[in-house]
Amino acid sequence: xxxxxxxxxxxxxxxxxxxxxxxxxxxxxxxxxxxxxxxxxxxxxxxxxxxxxxxxxxxxxxxxxxxxxxxxxxxxxxxxxxxxxxxxxxxxxxxxxxxxxxxxxxxxxxxxxxxxxxx
Amino acid sequence: xxxxxxxxxxxxxxxxxxxxxxxxxxxxxxxxxxxxxxxxxxxxxxxxxxxxxxxxxxxxxxxxxxxxxxxxxxxxxxxxxxxxxxxxxxxxxxxxxxxxxxxxxxxxxxxxxxxxxxxxxxxxxxxxxxxxxxxxxxxxxxxxxxxxxxxxxxxxxxxxxxxxxxxxxxxxxxxxxxxxxxxxxxxxxxxxxxxxxxxxxxxxxxxxxxxxxxxxxxxxxxxxxxxxxxxxxxxxxxxxxxxxxxxxxxxxxxxxxxxxxxxxxxxxxxxxxxxxxxxxxxxxxxxxxxxxxxxxxxxxxxxxxxxxxxxxxxxxxxxxxxxxxxxxxxxxxxxxxxxxxxxxxxxxxxxxxxxxxxxxxxxxxxxxxxxxxxxxxxxxxxxxxxxxxxxxxxxxxxxxxxxxxxxxxxxx
Numbered sequence: 001x002x003x004x005x006x007x008x009x010x011x012x013x014x015x016x017x018x019x020x021x022x023x024x025x026x027x028x029x030x031x032x033x034x035x036x037x038x039x040x041x042x043x044x045x046x047x048x049x050x051x052x053x054x055x056x057x058x059x060x061x062x063x064x065x066x067x068x069x070x071x072x073x074x075x076x077x078x079x080x081x082x083x084x085x086x087x088x089x090x091x092x093x094x095x096x097x098x099x100x101x102x103x104x105x106x107x108x109x110x111x112x113x114x115x116x117x118x119x
Numbered sequence: 120x121x122x123x124x125x126x127x128x129x130x131x132x133x134x135x136x137x138x139x140x141x142x143x144x145x146x147x148x149x150x151x152x153x154x155x156x157x158x159x160x161x162x163x164x165x166x167x168x169x170x171x172x173x174x175x176x177x178x179x180x181x182x183x184x185x186x187x188x189x190x191x192x193x194x195x196x197x198x199x200x201x202x203x204x205x206x207x208x209x210x211x212x213x214x215x216x217x218x219x220x221x222x223x224x225x226x227x228x229x230x231x232x233x234x235x236x237x238x239x240x241x242x243x244x245x246x247x248x249x250x251x252x253x254x255x256x257x258x259x260x261x262x263x264x265x266x267x268x269x270x271x272x273x274x275x276x277x278x279x280x281x282x283x284x285x286x287x288x289x290x291x292x293x294x295x296x297x298x299x300x301x302x303x304x305x306x307x308x309x310x311x312x313x314x315x316x317x318x319x320x321x322x323x324x325x326x327x328x329x330x331x332x333x334x335x336x337x338x339x340x341x342x343x344x345x346x347x348x349x350x351x352x353x354x355x356x357x358x359x360x361x362x363x364x365x366x367x368x369x370x371x372x373x374x375x376x377x378x379x380x381x382x383x384x385x386x387x388x389x390x391x392x393x394x395x396x397x398x399x400x401x402x403x404x405x406x407x408x409x410x411x412x413x414x415x416x417x418x419x420x421x422x423x424x425x426x427x428x429x430x431x432x433x434x435x436x437x438x439x440x441x442x443x444x445x446x447x448x449x450x451x452x453x454x455x456x457x458x459x460x461x462x463x464x465x466x467x468x469x470x471x472x473x474x475x476x477x478x479x480x481x482x483x484x485x486x487x488x489x490x491x492x493x494x495x496x497x498x499x500x501x502x503x504x505x506x507x508x509x510x511x512x513x514x515x516x517x518x519x520x521x522x523x524x525x526x527x528x529x530x531x
Contacts, residue, residue: 002207002288087207087290088240089298109287 001084003042003110004091006098010078012049014102022101029099037083037094044081075103082110127173128164133337135178136256141228143185144291148205150253150281152192153185157256160185206235206284208291229254230293230345233338237306238289245280246309252277254341255334265331267322303346307355307411310338314359322516326370335359343398350405353398354412360395361418364388376523380427392422413442432462449478457490465497485514489524501531 018026034041053069069076081098085091088109095107139160144153160181174180193200205211208231236249244266251257251265263273283289294302317331339356346352368382399419402412417438424430439455452475460468472491481487492507508528515521 087288088238089290089294091288092240107287111286 001086002091003112004083004085004095005108005110006044006081006083006095007077007106007108008079008098008100008103009075009106010100010103011075012078013074015049015078018102026099026101029101033097033099037097040083040085040090040094042082042084044079046079047077049078050076078103121169124165124168124173127168127177128161131164131177131181132161132256133333135181137229137232137254137341138178138227139181139185140253140256141232142182142226143189144206144232145211145226145228146186146189147193148211148291149200149203150206150284152189154253156185156188156192157181159188204285204288206291207288211291227345228291229341231291233306233342234293234302235284235289235291237302237309238284239302239305240287240289241280241283243308243312245276246305247312248273248277249280250309250338251313251331251334254338257330257334261330265316265328300351303349303351306342307351310335310342311355311358311411313338314362318362319520320517322518324518325374326376326517326519327366329366332359332363332366336363350402351409351411353402354409354415357395357398357402357415358411358418360391360398361415361422364391364395364422370519374519375526376519379421382427384425384427387422395419396422407445408441410442410446413438413445417442430461432458436462449475449480450484452478453481453484453487453490460490460494465494469494469498483514485511485520485524488514492524492527496527496531505531 050069055066055068055070057064083091083094085094091107095105098105136157140153140157143156144150147153147156163184164181168174232254233250236253237246241249247266248262251262252259259274259277260270263270266273313331314335317328317335319326320328336359339352339359342352343356364387365382366388368386369377371377395415396419399412399415402409403416405412417435420431420435420438436455436458439451439458443451443455453472456468456471456475459471469491472487472494475481475487488507488511492504492511495504495507505528508524512521512524512528515524
């Protein structure tokens with residue numbers, strides 16, 4: 001088994017413009033997803049929008065704290081799931097089921113803690 | 120070196136590389152190590168076969184040697200190995216010793232290797248490159264030349280793809296039945312791209328790259344052998360055979376391009392045509408027909424016409440109609456337009472082509488301009504034909520095709 005992270009890249013403007021009903025529908029879809037794939041899910045959460053982000057960088061001058069996200073893009077990371085799967089095909093089957101009405105998801109293998117080197 | 124040994128080795132390289140590598144990867148669970156072991160086995164064969172003769176089953180000999188070498192490497196590098204992500208897949212977790220003991224009965228793992236190389240999580244370019252390298256044993260330099268990129272670029276592309284296979288755990292297995300049709304389609308796309316790239320090289324001095332067309336034919340044969348009931352596979356094999364059957368007639372003795380109309384049909388490969396037609400007939404019985412079976416059926420109509428003027432263009436146009444329904448691609452629409460022109464006259468063809476003028480996918484496609492030029496020429500619209508051929512000439516990069524277009528222009 002291996003760990004995978006599903007990152008949601010969300011169009012925040014589209015979320016902001018969504019109706020109450022659309023948002024509730026999306027949340028229900030996530031609850032349904034969570035129930036269906038409970039056996040594989042190891043964690044996950046939504047995030048507040050990127051306007052709440054604070055960046056922390058280590059610089060020669062010390063630690064610099066700035067407001068906002070690191071890169072200005074239209075889509076931002078809006079949440080994540082951590083899951084466990086036997087291989088990429090199994091992880092993809094789950095990732096395809098992640099509700100993502102205003103963006104897309106990115107699937108990344110988790111680098112196991114101890115010995116592995118990043119490939 | 121003994122000529123017979125050299126020939127046997129070259130043949131084993133063409134025929135067995137993918138088989139040996141697939142079986143070795145099962146032991147190493149690492150593609151780089153597997154490649155190293157297989158290369159080593161071929162190097163050993165050079166001396167061993169010269170001394171004790173070519174074995175009765177070269178593939179089995181090479182597999183045994185490569186797998187034994189893999190075992191040695193694994194035992195020596197066990198600690199390093201624990202730090203590497205290994206190929207994931209069913210039946211790979213049994214230790215390498217257990218696998219070696221069963222070496223008498225090595226399973227054919229080529230399908231696993233094909234589906235791993237052609238996994239949709241890899242870019243199409245990487246899928247093609249891995250397939251040519253791992254299944255066909257082409258060198259990185261050869262793959263780079265075929266796709267007009269530098270060897271360094273191609274090496275980086277292959278390395279990145281291999282790393283992704285291991286780290287993201289792209290499985291080394293044949294997909295389950297539910298996923299199989301979609302995954303087979305991806306494999307067929309790769310093999311078809313290898314063939315078309317070899318059939319008409321995207322650029323360069325020669326029209327064809329035989330090493331690619333031969334590898335594509337070999338891959339299609341292997342696929343058909345491993346998935347005999349799949350109509351798409353049979354269709355692609357038929358399409359390759361029926362197209363490849365014209366290989367000797369596509370250029371004249373002077374190297375000049377010969378259109379279908381001017382080819383010496385007596386020189387077409389009748390064995391390949393016969394095999395292709397019987398495959399098409401079987402593949403078309405499947406409903407709905409696969410796109411490669413339809414393309415093969417079109418090639419079969421050409422193959423069945425003993426003279427160009429006997430070509431059943433109405434049948435070809437009808438087949439393109441069906442093809443366009445299941446595969447609405449601008450390139451298919453372009454070929455349909457050409458068939459309509461042949462069936463109903465140049466004005467009908469030109470009208471159909473002009474409907475495609477706005478297709479962004481065809482914007483840089485020289486065949487559209489060349490086809491317009493041809494129909495305009497037949498309509499005696501010399502000025503317009505000249506413009507169309509000039510446009511095609513701006514876009515074409517294969518020298519043989521460029522020479523043809525220049526000749527057409529000068530004959531106007």
